[in-house]
Structures are given as structure tokens and as C-alpha cells.
Amino acid sequence: MSLRILLVRHGLSSFNVEHRIQGRDDLSSLTEEGFAQARATGEALRDLPIDAAYTSPLSRAHDTARALLEAHGAGLVAAVDDDLLEVDLAPWSGLLGTEVRERFPHEHRLWYHHPEQITLQRPDGTRYAPIPELMEQAGRFAAKLLGAHDPTAPEAQTVLVVGHNAILRCLLLSLLGLPANGFRRLRIDNASLSVLNLSPAEGGAVTVQIESLNGTSHLHPELCGSKLPTKGPGPRLLLVRHGETDWNRQGRFQGQIDIPLNDNGRAQAAAAGDFLKGVTVHRAYTSSMARPRQTAEGILKHHPGVPLTSVPHLVEIGHGAWEGQLEEEIAAGWPELLADWKRAPETVQMPEGETIHDVWDRSLEGWNRIAASLHPDETALVVAHDAVNKTILCALLGLSPADIWAVKQGNGGVTVIDYPHGPDQPPVVVCLNQTAHLGGVLDRTAAGAL
Numbered sequence: 001m002s003l004r005i006l007l008v009r010h011g012l013s014s015f016n017v018e019h020r021i022q023g024r025d026d027l028s029s030l031t032e033e034g035f036a037q038a039r040a041t042g043e044a045l046r047d048l049p050i051d052a053a054y055t056s057p058l059s060r061a062h063d064t065a066r067a068l069l070e071a072h073g074a075g076l077v078a079a080v081d082d083d084l085l086e087v088d089l090a091p092w093s094g095l096l097g098t099e100v101r102e103r104f105p106h107e108h109r110l111w112y113h114h115p116e117q118i119t120l121q122r123p124d125g126t127r128y129a130p131i132p133e134l135m136e137q138a139g140r141f142a143a144k145l146l147g148a149h150d151p152t153a154p155e156a157q158t159v160l161v162v163g164h165n166a167i168l169r170c171l172l173l174s175l176l177g178l179p180a181n182g183f184r185r186l187r188i189d190n191a192s193l194s195v196l197n198l199s200p201a202e203g204g205a206v207t208v209q210i211e212s213l214n215g216t217s218h219l220h221p222e223l224c225g226s227k228l229p230t231k232g233p234g235p236r237l238l239l240v241r242h243g244e245t246d247w248n249r250q251g252r253f254q255g256q257i258d259i260p261l262n263d264n265g266r267a268q269a270a271a272a273g274d275f276l277k278g279v280t281v282h283r284a285y286t287s288s289m290a291r292p293r294q295t296a297e298g299i300l301k302h303h304p305g306v307p308l309t310s311v312p313h314l315v316e317i318g319h320g321a322w323e324g325q326l327e328e329e330i331a332a333g334w335p336e337l338l339a340d341w342k343r344a345p346e347t348v349q350m351p352e353g354e355t356i357h358d359v360w361d362r363s364l365e366g367w368n369r370i371a372a373s374l375h376p377d378e379t380a381l382v383v384a385h386d387a388v389n390k391t392i393l394c395a396l397l398g399l400s401p402a403d404i405w406a407v408k409q410g411n412g413g414v415t416v417i418d419y420p421h422g423p424d425q426p427p428v429v430v431c432l433n434q435t436a437h438l439g440g441v442l443d444r445t446a447a448g449a450l
Contacts, residue, residue: 003151004158005175006045007168007194010056010064011037016190019097022060022164023089030063037191037219038064042071044193044218044441045160050074052149053160054141056084056167064191065162078162083141086164087134091120113421116180131170135180138170152200168194175208176406182398187418187430189229192216193441197408202343211408211443213432217275218441227275227437229430232420235374236430237367238276239392239415240299240383242292243268244446248411252326253449255319255353260290268412268438268445269298275414275437276381277302284381285370287314287388295412296383306381313366316385317450320353327449346401356401360391367392371423386450389415396427410435410445 011034015022022028030038045068055065055078065078092100101108110118116131149157163171169186173179175196188194195211217227243265247254261269272295281303286296288310300306322330330338334351341348345356367382374380384392390404396417399406409415414437416430435443 002156002200003146003149003198004156005145005196005198006048006050006158006160007171007188007196008041008064008068008160008162009165009168009188009190009192010058010061010162011035011067011191013060013190015094021089021092021095021097021100022086023093024058024086025090025093026058027094028060030060030067034060034064034190035067038067039071040219041191041193042068042073045072047440048442049158050076050160051157052076053078053162054081054084054145055079055162056086056164057082058086058164061086061162061164065160068160068162076160078160081141081144083137083144084161084163084167085137087130087166088128089120089130090122113184114181115183131166131180131183134166134170135174138167138174142171142174146198146206151198151206152204172196172210172213176210176397176399176403177208178398185397185426185429187214187229187428189214189216191219192229192431193218195442207405209406209408210432212434212441213429215431215434215436215441217434217436228279228414228416228434231379232418234376234418234420234422235371236379236419237371237374237417238279238281238379238381239389239417240272240295240381241386241389241409241411241413242287242295242383243272243298244411245291247324248446248448250326251447251449252324253319253322253330255316255323256289257323258290261294265291265411266294266298269295270301271437272412272414273299273302275434280379281306281381282378283374284308284383285311285314286383287316287385288312289315289385292383292385296381299381299383303381311366311370313362313369314382314384314388317350317356317359317387318353319350321351322353342405344402345404356387356391356404359387360395360401363388363391364395368423371419371427374419374423376422386448393429393432396429408433408443410438410443411448412438412445413443 013028015028057080192214197209201207245259389409413433418428
């Protein structure tokens with residue numbers, strides 16, 4: 001049926017506190033705060049059965065897995081796998097970040113801008129490329145994982161993987177079929193939770209969907225300090241999908257028919273507003289349609305005086321003749337086209353409507369204009385639609401219009417995008433589709449019709 005993968009980075013370590021480079025040396029240990037983070041993660045997952053668990057052998061990850069599983073109460077012991085070891089940064093291990101910058105200025109710059117290009121020297125004098133090697137390692141682990149837990153098997157399974165910052169980024173890239181140059185597009189915080197759904201596809205293939213990425217809101221406030229990962233330099237955008245409508249609940253294709261929020265959708269907007277009320281918002285933007293505008297207004301109740309600008313580029317995909325219809329009605333009239341939409345959406349021209357390429361181009365134009373307008377210290381709220389958000393996120397992650405099913409966007413879900421080097425440089429997907437404010441660590445919002 002399917003395979004759910006839970007990716008968890010180890011809790012706060014002694015070297016994290018000291019801002020020292022860890023790499024794959026086992027020189028640091030889990031702090032008391034790190035143990036508490038691990039337990040909080042296990043408690044957040046308690047209602048979710050876990051069938052198997054894997055961990056890096058390094059103590060900070062191994063101890064996180066042990067504390068997490070004890071708090072979860074499933075009675076599992078994580079299997080140790082060397083292919084979950086952290087990136088090999090041997091010449092830097094134990095050094096402060098400032099020491100690396102002073103002693104290895106060229107490599108330090110590459111590490112923060114093009115880590116896939118960096119080479120280092122081992123004690124025996126041989127040079128090696130840490131990130132390409134780690135990508136190969138991640139690919140090996142992914143192959144073993146899928147061999148042991150077949151997504152096409154009759155029984156659905158949930159697997160926990162506890163590792164480190166760099167290896168988990170590379171594992172995500174490997175599963176999504178992305179190259180190493182996407183490494184800096186992702187962020188993985190201590191004790192964060194990312195959820196992937198793997199499902200069978202035609203010809204024995206497997207599709208991968210990011211349900212959520214780098215969630216930290218399950219951690220207790222005294223441990224994480226904020227419900228969102230901390231903001232660094234550069235502008236930040238909060239991308240939110242509108243709350244639920246009656247047509248979302250019924251599974252009708254909405255497209256550009258202007259359906260308002262239902263009672264649950266208004267409650268989701270209010271919950272998103274509570275979730276974001278501690279965040280300073282300087283500007284807000286919405287699709288020109290009612291359901292995202294109503295969602296934005298619900299969020300902005302906690303941010304009086306913030307201007308809300310309507311952006312026509314962010315309206316939902318035009319489904320044309322499909323709008324207002326249920327999937328079974330569309331299947332009766334356009335069976336082949338609907339099958340193509342599910343299998344290869346980039347090939348479909350909606351009858352009397354748009355293509356995903358049309359949405360991609362106009363959504364990104366609107367998004368990029370907003371990003372370019374922000375000052376480095378500003379945070380902006382953007383509320384739009386399922387297809388619009390998916391095209392934006394696929395582009396930011398380095399995916400293509402063919403990959404829109406690889407990203408989930410729940411009603412009222414919150415995604416955070418940072419531009420640490422300015423809006424003309426690649427952004428970082430800080431976290432994606434956070435819905436814990438709507439109840440639980442999994443996205444349980446209406447599937448909708450898209």
C-alpha cells in the first residue's frame with residue numbers, strides 16, 4: 001500500500017552548543033536538552049505505530065533514537081546502520097566554526113555556497129569530496145530501506161530513521177531524485193521531524209511525497225524557543241494554503257470558482273493565526289480569491305496594521321470544464337485525461353482551462369516579485385492555493401512541473417522560506433507544510449480534489 005518514513009535529526013549535542021564541527025567523529029554527546037527533545041519527539045509520535053527504526057551509530061543519534069523510542073512506548077530498538085553516519089569532515093572535526101573560517105577560508109565559503117564542490121584532505125594525504133560521497137552513502141541506505149520495506153507491499157508500514165543534518169538532507173535529495181547541488185536548499189534542525197510518503201506507481205516505480213519537512217512545533221516551547229525554526233539573515237516568507245471549503249471536503253475540483261471557507265476552514269485560519277501570532281509580520285499577500293483572502297484575514301487578526309495586498313498571479317489553477325465536478329464525474333467524461341493528470345500532470349491541458357506550466361510561470365512571477373520587494377529584516381505572509389503553492393515549492397526545491405505530487409499542501413498548512421543571501425540567490429526551504437497547530441504531527445486535512 002504505502003511506506004511512511006519519519007526522519008528525525010538527533011537532539012541538541014554538546015558540539016551544537018559550542019558551535020563546533022562534528023562530522024562523523026564521535027566526539028560530542030547529547031545534552032540534557034537534547035535528551036528532552038528526543039523524549040518530546042517520542043511523545044508526539046506516541047499515537048502513531050512504528051514498525052521499524054534505524055539509527056546512525058554515533059552516540060548523539062543513537063541516544064536520541066533510544067530516548068525517543070522509550071518515550072514512544074513501542075518497545076522497539078533501533079537497528080544501527082553505518083550508512084547513516086554523518087558527513088566526513090575529518091580536517092575540521094572538533095574545530096569551532098570561527099576557526100574553520102580563519103584556517104580554511106576558501107573551503108569555508110564553498111561549504112556555505114556550493115558544498116557539493118568542496119574537497120578536503122584526509123590524514124593520509126588523499127583528497128575527497130564529502131558531499132558527493134555522502135550522496136552515494138544516502139543512496140545505499142535508501143536502497144536497503146526500500147528493499148526491507150517495500151512500498152508496494154499489501155501492508156502499510158511506518159519506519160523511523162534517526163540521523164544527522166547532512167546525511168538526512170542527502171537522503172531527502174536521493175529519495176526525490178535530486179542532485180547534490182540542492183543540499184543548501186534544505187534545513188534540518190535538532191530533533192526536527194520530516195514525514196515522507198512512498199507509494200507504488202506504474203511499472204514498479206515508487207512515488208515520493210514530502211508530507212512535511214523540518215517540523216519543530218512538537219518540541220516543548222522551553223526547548224525550542226519558538227514554534228518555527230529561527231530566522232537568520234535575509235528576508236523570510238511564510239507560505240500558507242487557504243483553509244478548508246465545502247468543496248475541499250466533498251472532493252470537488254474548485255479551480256477558479258470562488259468558493260469561500262467553511263466553518264472548519266475558518267477554524268483552521270484561526271489556528272494558523274494562533275500558530276503565527278508570535279512571529280513579526282511586516283507585509284501580507286493573498287490570491288485575489290475569497291478563500292485565501294479569508295484565511296489571510298484570520299491570520300492577520302494577530303497583526304493589526306499589516307497591509308494585505310491582492311496578487312492575481314496567485315489564483316488557483318483553472319480546471320476549466322472540470323470545475324465543480326467530483327472525481328468520479330470527471331472519470332466518466334475524461335478517463336484518459338484524468339489518468340494522465342495523476343500520472344504525468346505536466347502533459348495535461350485542462351479542458352477549457354490551464355496547464356500546470358501556465359500556473360508554474362505565473363505563480364513564480366508573483367512569488368519572485370514579492371521576494372524581491374522585501375528588505376533583509378522583513379517577514380511576509382503569502383496565502384494561496386494547493387496547485388500554486390506546489391509549483392512554487394517544486395521550483396524552490398529544484399523539482400519540475402512533473403513533480404507537483406511530490407509536495408503536500410494541507411489546508412491551513414504553514415511553510416517557511418528564507419533567502420539568507422538575498423532574493424536573487426537560491427532560497428532555503430526552512431520547513432514545509434506544518435499542520436501540528438491543526439492537531440497531531442501528521443497532516444490530517446481534507447485531501448481535496450487536486
